[in-house]
Amino acid sequence: MKVLVPVKRVVDYxxxxxxxxxxxxxxxxxxxxxxxxxxxxxxxEAVRLKxxxxxxxxxxxxxxxxxxxxTLRTAMAIGADRxxxxxxxxxxxxxxxAKLLKALVDKEQPQLVILxxxxxxxxxxxxxxxxxxxxxxxxxxxxxxxxVADGVARVTREVDxxxxxxxxTLPAIITTDLRLNEPRYxxxxxxxxxxKKQLDNVKPADLGVDVAPRIKTLKVSEPPxxxxxxxxxDVAALVDKLKNEAKVI
Amino acid sequence: xTSLVIAEHDNASIRPATLNTVTAASQCGGDVHVLVAGLNAxxxxxxxxxxxxxxxxxHVEGEQFAHGLAENMAAQVIALASSYSHLLFPATASGKNIxxxxxxxLDVGQISDITKVDAVDTFERPIYxxxxxxxxxxxxxxxxxxxxxxxxxxxxxxxxxxxxxVVTGVADSGKSAFVGSEIAKSDRPELTAAKIIVSGxxxxxxxxxxxxxxxxxxxxxGAALGASRAAVDAGYAPNDWQVGQTGKIVAPxxxxxxxxxxAIQHLAGMKDxxxxxxxxxxxxxxxxxxxxxxxxxxxxxxxPELIAAL
Numbered sequence: 001m002k003v004l005v006p007v008k009r010v011v012d013y014x015x016x017x018x019x020x021x022x023x024x025x026x027x028x029x030x031x032x033x034x035x036x037x038x039x040x041x042x043x044x045e046a047v048r049l050k051x052x053x054x055x056x057x058x059x060x061x062x063x064x065x066x067x068x069x070x071t072l073r074t075a076m077a078i079g080a081d082r083x084x085x086x087x088x089x090x091x092x093x094x095x096x097x098a099k100l101l102k103a104l105v106d107k108e109q110p111q112l113v114i115l116x117x118x119x120x121x122x123x124x125x126x127x128x129x130x131x132x133x134x135x136x137x138x139x140x141x142x143x144x145x146x147x148v149a150d151g152v153a154r155v156t157r158e159v160d161x162x163x164x165x166x167x168x169t170l171p172a173i174i175t176t177d178l179r180l181n182e183p184r185y186x187x188x189x190x191x192x193x194x195x196k197k198q199l200d201n202v203k204p205a206d207l208g209v210d211v212a213p214r215i216k217t218l219k220v221s222e223p224p225x226x227x228x229x230x231x232x233x234d235v236a237a238l239v240d241k242l243k244n245e246a247k248v249i
Numbered sequence: 250x251t252s253l254v255i256a257e258h259d260n261a262s263i264r265p266a267t268l269n270t271v272t273a274a275s276q277c278g279g280d281v282h283v284l285v286a287g288l289n290a291x292x293x294x295x296x297x298x299x300x301x302x303x304x305x306x307x308h309v310e311g312e313q314f315a316h317g318l319a320e321n322m323a324a325q326v327i328a329l330a331s332s333y334s335h336l337l338f339p340a341t342a343s344g345k346n347i348x349x350x351x352x353x354x355l356d357v358g359q360i361s362d363i364t365k366v367d368a369v370d371t372f373e374r375p376i377y378x379x380x381x382x383x384x385x386x387x388x389x390x391x392x393x394x395x396x397x398x399x400x401x402x403x404x405x406x407x408x409x410x411x412x413x414x415v416v417t418g419v420a421d422s423g424k425s426a427f428v429g430s431e432i433a434k435s436d437r438p439e440l441t442a443a444k445i446i447v448s449g450x451x452x453x454x455x456x457x458x459x460x461x462x463x464x465x466x467x468x469x470x471g472a473a474l475g476a477s478r479a480a481v482d483a484g485y486a487p488n489d490w491q492v493g494q495t496g497k498i499v500a501p502x503x504x505x506x507x508x509x510x511x512a513i514q515h516l517a518g519m520k521d522x523x524x525x526x527x528x529x530x531x532x533x534x535x536x537x538x539x540x541x542x543x544x545x546x547x548x549x550x551x552x553p554e555l556i557a558a559l
């Protein structure tokens with residue numbers, strides 16, 4: 001069974017981005033870029049399925065600029081067998097990415113696609129569900145536990161109020177939540193090995209996909225600043241402030 | 250122009266997030282209809298009909314809607330979609346699960362987590378963990394939207410008198426099946442709807458301490474309990490208590506952050522709270538940068554004192 005894992009190159013989670021002064025977007029020139037943390041969990045899960053003998057091949061995919069190759073090399077250092085870059089400098093929105101991924105799924109015929117539940121840059125939380133819809137497959141989003149056997153994926157999901165378990169007939173889509181696994185550290189020998197793994201490059205046009213944006217960003221601005229308040233000396237002062245100044249208790 | 254709100258409910262009643270979503274829908278202009286799809290959900294449909302500003306409730310019954318499976322819910326929304334200009338879901342675990350499926354089937358982009366309606370096709374939404382606000386315009390005919398509930402007031406749950414149309418549901422997709430769930434039963438208010446939240450971080454040190462120190466305070470304040478990612482990852486608190494960029498987004502009247510340092514991902518989930526209190530031993534913790542009232546103290550002595558003083 002092949003497993004496809006899409007990964008996104010995003011601004012590192014430790015970076016606090018700045019809004020450009022002309023309001024056209026955020027400034028990502030010269031900031032550290034990394035693999036989206038949820039996608040790292042997705043790769044890790046796929047590699048574990050391979051180590052258990054459930055998956056036979058793990059293919060990492062990224063859509064975007066040429067530098068996404070670095071993200072794909074990281075995915076291969078974690079343990080993906082090969083990688084595909086869908087290279088474009090166009091702005092890609094989730095629906096366009098889902099269409100690109102559908103074209104690759106049609107070609108590669110994986111039984112499972114594991115994606116991160118959301119990217120930490122646009123915070124959309126859409127691509128996995130959209131891909132499931134385009135393929136007509138079942139989906140289990142926000143997974144905290146995955147078991148695959150006999151053509152069925154049994155997935156525990158994080159939902160409001162607790163956990164829920166679904167059973168999906170393969171092929172299917174899974175999106176990862178934070179507690180699914182803890183991704184391994186990438187070791188130097190594995191980074192070296194990843195450099196030799198196959199990395200193919202295709203263009204959206206090769207896949208016959210129109211990636212034109214459906215949503216136009218008119219302006220990006222700083223959120224209203226919340227200013228720091230005061231420090232109180234002790235518990236009695238805190239209770240007094242809450243009762244008599246803020247009047248919230 | 251008419252909007253359809255996909256209600257979140259437990260078959261007997263409507264969940265509060267639906268009310269905020271109705272408010273967002275009413276700002277999109279035109280009538281607001283509400284879809285209640287469930288099993289034995291007549292009471293929820295009746296409750297939806299009472300919501301102020303709702304013109305019509307569409308009630309769909311069936312075993313295939315009992316657990317809100319995304320495949321069936323999306324197919325049902327698609328069956329109704331041609332009559333609507335806007336399809337709005339609360340940005341809850343359930344809404345986020347279903348909405349993109351609907352958008353893709355309609356071949357339209359989705360606008361996630363809106364916090365403001367600027368025009369019928371223009372919306373505001375936070376990006377980069379709330380460190381930037383984007384104003385975006387949909388170029389598609391149908392707008393598929395998830396609504397960040399903290400951005401909109403709740404519509405009144407009474408005062409409406411909508412008609413209830415019972416509609417035959419789509420068939421079960423057979424692609425996924427519900428196996429079971431573990432939903433914690435609690436008398437506490439729901440985290441995203443609570444007026445007061447007591448939230449704990451890694452400084453609590455263990456799940457026993459988390460419970461021992463914070464539960465009495467939450468009881469005294471009638472508060473919901475929340476946690477930072479660090480506390481959840483360490484196993485001190487259940488997963489669904491996580492407040493932050495990728496967890497729950499909350500905006501209560503009072504948020505009490507105890508032993509939470511205040512990573513940007515955590516601040517993203519709570520900085521719209523009306524009043525923020527931080528109790529932390531580390532005077533340099535970033536949480537003090539957003540707190541209205543900061544108390545630099547050892548939480549293990551300060552919290553019991555606070556309970557005694559209330």
